[in-house]
Amino acid sequence: xxxxxxxxxxxxxxxxxxxxxxxxxxxxxxxxxxxxxxxxxxxxxxxxxxxxxxxxxxxxxxxxxxxxxxxxxxxxxxxxxxxxxxxxxxxxxxxxxxxxxxxxxxxxxxxxxxxxxxxxxxxxxxxxxxxxxxxxxxxxxxxxxxxxxxxxxxxxxxxxxxxxxxxxxxxxxxxxxxxxxxxxxxxxxxxxxxxxxxxxxxxxxxxxxxxxxxxxxxxxxxxxxxxxxxxxxxxxxxxxxxxxxxxxxxxxxxxxxxxxxxxxxxxxxxxxxxxxxxxxxxxxxxxxxxxxxxxxxxxxxxxxxxxxxxxxxxxxxxxxxxxxxxxxxxxxxxxxxxxxxxxxxxxxxxxxxxxxxxxxxxxxxxxxxxxxxxxxxxxxxxxxxxxxxxxxxxx
Amino acid sequence: xxxxxxxxxxxxxxxxxxxxxxxxxxxxxxxxxxxxxxxxxxxxxxxxxxxxxxxxxxxxxxxxxxxxxxxxxxxxxxxxxxxxxxxxxxxxxxxxxxxxxxxxxxxxxxxxxxxxxxxxxxxxxxxxxxxxxxxxxxxxxxxxxxxxxxxxxxxxxxxxxxxxxxxxxxxxxxxxxxxxxxxxxxxxxxxxxxxxxxxxxxxxxxxxxxxxxxxxxxxxxxxxxxxxxxxxxxxx
Numbered sequence: 001x002x003x004x005x006x007x008x009x010x011x012x013x014x015x016x017x018x019x020x021x022x023x024x025x026x027x028x029x030x031x032x033x034x035x036x037x038x039x040x041x042x043x044x045x046x047x048x049x050x051x052x053x054x055x056x057x058x059x060x061x062x063x064x065x066x067x068x069x070x071x072x073x074x075x076x077x078x079x080x081x082x083x084x085x086x087x088x089x090x091x092x093x094x095x096x097x098x099x100x101x102x103x104x105x106x107x108x109x110x111x112x113x114x115x116x117x118x119x120x121x122x123x124x125x126x127x128x129x130x131x132x133x134x135x136x137x138x139x140x141x142x143x144x145x146x147x148x149x150x151x152x153x154x155x156x157x158x159x160x161x162x163x164x165x166x167x168x169x170x171x172x173x174x175x176x177x178x179x180x181x182x183x184x185x186x187x188x189x190x191x192x193x194x195x196x197x198x199x200x201x202x203x204x205x206x207x208x209x210x211x212x213x214x215x216x217x218x219x220x221x222x223x224x225x226x227x228x229x230x231x232x233x234x235x236x237x238x239x240x241x242x243x244x245x246x247x248x249x250x251x252x253x254x255x256x257x258x259x260x261x262x263x264x265x266x267x268x269x270x271x272x273x274x275x276x277x278x279x280x281x282x283x284x285x286x287x288x289x290x291x292x293x294x295x296x297x298x299x300x301x302x303x304x305x306x307x308x309x310x311x312x313x314x315x316x317x318x319x320x321x322x323x324x325x326x327x328x329x330x331x332x333x334x335x336x337x338x339x340x341x342x343x344x345x346x347x348x349x350x351x352x353x354x355x356x357x358x359x360x361x362x363x364x365x366x367x368x369x370x371x372x373x374x375x376x377x378x379x380x381x382x383x384x385x386x387x388x389x390x391x392x393x394x395x
Numbered sequence: 396x397x398x399x400x401x402x403x404x405x406x407x408x409x410x411x412x413x414x415x416x417x418x419x420x421x422x423x424x425x426x427x428x429x430x431x432x433x434x435x436x437x438x439x440x441x442x443x444x445x446x447x448x449x450x451x452x453x454x455x456x457x458x459x460x461x462x463x464x465x466x467x468x469x470x471x472x473x474x475x476x477x478x479x480x481x482x483x484x485x486x487x488x489x490x491x492x493x494x495x496x497x498x499x500x501x502x503x504x505x506x507x508x509x510x511x512x513x514x515x516x517x518x519x520x521x522x523x524x525x526x527x528x529x530x531x532x533x534x535x536x537x538x539x540x541x542x543x544x545x546x547x548x549x550x551x552x553x554x555x556x557x558x559x560x561x562x563x564x565x566x567x568x569x570x571x572x573x574x575x576x577x578x579x580x581x582x583x584x585x586x587x588x589x590x591x592x593x594x595x596x597x598x599x600x601x602x603x604x605x606x607x608x609x610x611x612x613x614x615x616x617x618x619x620x621x622x623x624x625x626x627x628x629x630x631x
Contacts, residue, residue, distance in 0.1 A: 070570075072533040075577030077540060079566050086568050098570050100579045103532030103588050111482040113518050114503035115525055115604065118425070120595035127587055148484075160425055170594050174587050217483040224487070262445045262483035269481065272520040274547060276481075280445050314549035345567065352551055373565070380561045387572055388565040 014236050016056030016229065023225045025057060027182060029158050038164060039157070042133050042181045049193035054229045054239075060183055061193040062140065064094035067132035068187075071143030072104040073303035080347025081306065082142060083393075084335040085187050087345045090390060091338060092197065096140075101131040107149035108304075112267035118156060122163060123170045125153045130176040140185055144302030147186040148218030151226055154180055186219060188241050188301035189228055191330050195248035203339040204362055207250040211333075212295040212325075213242045214285065214309065216302030217262045242301050242330045249337045254293030258284050264312065265304035281312035282321050290322040296358050297326045299333055306351075313353045326355035336362075343373035344393040406474040406513045414466040417473065420505045421461070421498075430497040434458050440486035440495050450479040454486040454495030461498055469502075477502045478517035510603035522608045525601060529612050532588045533576040537563055586623045589616045598630050 018025075034041045045065040050058045066089070074081040089096045106124050110116045132139045141147040157164050157180060168178045191198070220227040220239040230240035233247070243253050264280030266273070286309060289295055300306055310327035317323050332346045342348050342364060348355050349370075356366045372395075376388045385392075421427065440454040441447045447454065457476065460468040477499045484496040506514040518525075528534045540555045555562065563572050570578040592598055593616075602609040613630045620628045 070578050072535055072577040075571055076533065076535045076537050079537075079563075079571050082571065083566055083568050098568060100570060100581045101584045102578075103580065103584060104528070104534055104577070106528055106532070106534070108534045109524065109528045111500070113521055113525065113604075114500065114507045114514075115518075115600045116597050117504065117595060117600070120591055120597045123591045123595060124588070127591065131584070156426070162425065170591060173594065174590060217485060221484045221487050260443065260485070262481060262485055264445055264481070265483070266445070266481040268478065268517070268521065271524055272518075276446070276449050278547065279449055284445070284448070311545070311548045314551075315547045344565075347566065349551075349562070350555065352549060377558070377561050377565050380564045386564065387569070388567060390567045393567040 012235075013231070015231060016052070016054065016236060018056040021055035021057065021225065023055070026155060026158055030154075030180060030182070033158065039168075039178045039180055040133075042129065042138060042179050044182050045138050051189060051193055051228045052230065054225050054227055057225075059185075059189070059226070059228065061185055061189050062138045063190075063194070064089075064096060065137050066094075066096045066140040066190070067135070067137035068096060068098050069102060069105075069128060069132075069139050069141045069143075069146060070098075071146065071303045073108070073307060074142055078303070078306055078310075078329075078347075078350050080332060080345065080350060081303070081329045084329065084331040084340060084346055085142065087335050087340050087390075087393070088191070088194070088198070088331065088338070091201070092194070097132075097135060097137045099131060099135070101135075102128055105143070105146035105149050107145050108267055110149075111145070112271065118163060119166045119170070121149070122153045122157055122167045125150050126157075126167055126171055126178055126180070127174060127176060129179050129181060130171065133177070133179045138185075139181055140187055140190060142187050142303075144186065144216035144219045145304065147184060148216075148222035151184045151223035154184060155223060184226065186241075186301070188219070188245075188330050191334050192228060192241060192244050195245045195334075198245075198334050198338060199248045199250075202249060202337045204337050205250070206333075206337055206362065207252075208361060209297065209358075210252045210254050210293065210295045211246055212254050212256055212289045212293050212298045213246065213259075214263060214298060214300040214305055215239050215241055215259075216300065216305050219302065242299055245330050245334060246299060249333065251333075254289075254295055256289050256292040258288045261285060263300070263305040263308040265308045267304075270304065270308060277308050278312040278315050281308045282316035282323060285309060286313060286316065286325055287322045289325060295325060296361060297328060297333070297355075299328055299330055301330050310352045324353060326353045326358045327351065328355075341372070341393060342369055344376065344388065349373070406511075409470070411466060414470040417505055417509060418461075418464065418466050418469050420508070421469075421501050424501045424504075426497060426501060430494045430501070431458065431461060432491045432493055434462055434493065435491060437490065440489050440493070443485035443488055445481050445483060445485065446479045450476075452476050452479040454480075454499075457495045457498055457502075458489075458493050473502050473506050474511060474513040477506065478513070504600075507600050507604055515604050518604055522605055525605070525608060526612060529592060529598075529601070530585075530615055531576045532580055532585060533578070536574065536576050538574045582623070586620065586625070589620055590625070590628065592616070593628050593630065
């Protein structure tokens, strides 16, 4: 009998070695192009936290001086997603900028309809980066698709001289420089980097909560070498994003067999062919989570994923599918753990699947917190105040 | 499941030369040499693909058709299957480093640029989104949450639509008190966006798929550009 040195997969330790990475470090090429006068690199501000990427390279995550590149889908349809990110920054007293000199990345449209081209996509990205640089802040990208797309744009601009030339010419017409960030940073990386500080200030016990996690395709499948991995999370075989944050908050993260699957968003499909999005989301994600884990909540970190996983459940319920899982972002969960108001800050009334059982399990009196929010709305309706302020949200 | 139309009854057939010309446009794209390296026929891309589960769609078929330079099949796929793709790039886990999703991105651009009838069909109902993104720089907005647009999202869409103005004002970040855009966007920023559309020829693509929509968008853009002092910028 031949004895082979078989090691059980579960016992194998995977340590990523950046010296043996199968892909080059794009940042080295970026700095070389800067030396050659081709572009300017926006440096990560001094106050940063180091995380590791898929091949063990260090990625600098800025703690403050962040320029919040907002998401059209988050701000438009699930605005508590964005307000939770800002609330966290305010709680830590961090210097951040919420710009009005910002467009969306326009990549949702590009992936949906192809009514754009690489020059336009790159120019939109660089215009936004330049706007951040001009006011002395570093871009922090809220949307998973913007994040993935900007990584693609950066990659293309580094490797395609012709594209750089075209975009530089456009920027000259706009009176802007061709600037590219040293790191493309997603907000959920910031949340993960801040997890211990968030956990230190946790006021809501979440140890009785079980969650499932859905990582966004455009976060870890596009330019996959730039996503965050951690040998202590899934043995570095999957991205550590979201899961690392939830575990730091004491939440039990349940595994399910369709973890890698997309949510069904489809870009074009969610807008004009939603039968596909609904079917995929319910049958391949929600029902599988329900069957295999039966979580209290599912947590994701992208516009399209929250939207599709949450909104698709209404039709699923009508067809007696096994649905009924509230869907939230990691920023909302982190803010909730630190005591943010579920309606004033998390704005959960914009979400679809019933989140009351989840809130009640955490000890919230749902009627009471809803009436607190409704009181603010009543004042606005009565013309007694123009807006709900951050101070109002803290009451 | 909708079957892939190999009979070519659903879209107009064209000459073989025209099919080759379209494929040459795909191959001329600067990304082309980084999205296709060969195919093991392992099927990993199909196993990862959400669209393959619900449509007669295969990322492997796309990769193999372009690798074989089968202009007939490529034209059929360009006239049908490419619009089934979810653009999630799950297929990027290909062991040969192919990216069927990126191949499709390029094929879609060629289909739109050449005004293929099936591209117009695929984008039916999508015009209001193009209108929003081109003119406001924001793909979706709060005021799009209307029951007739999202009937399958249930009764809470009624509640949002009824309370939209007040609920937007009950958001703590000052930039989010908007209904027509996701956040407050400066006029200067919008003008810069229009100049980008102008300099990159993007509006020509929209003219190819929807001339009426193009006229409406261009009218608005030219008026605002003129007000901002860009009298010389026209889209004709």
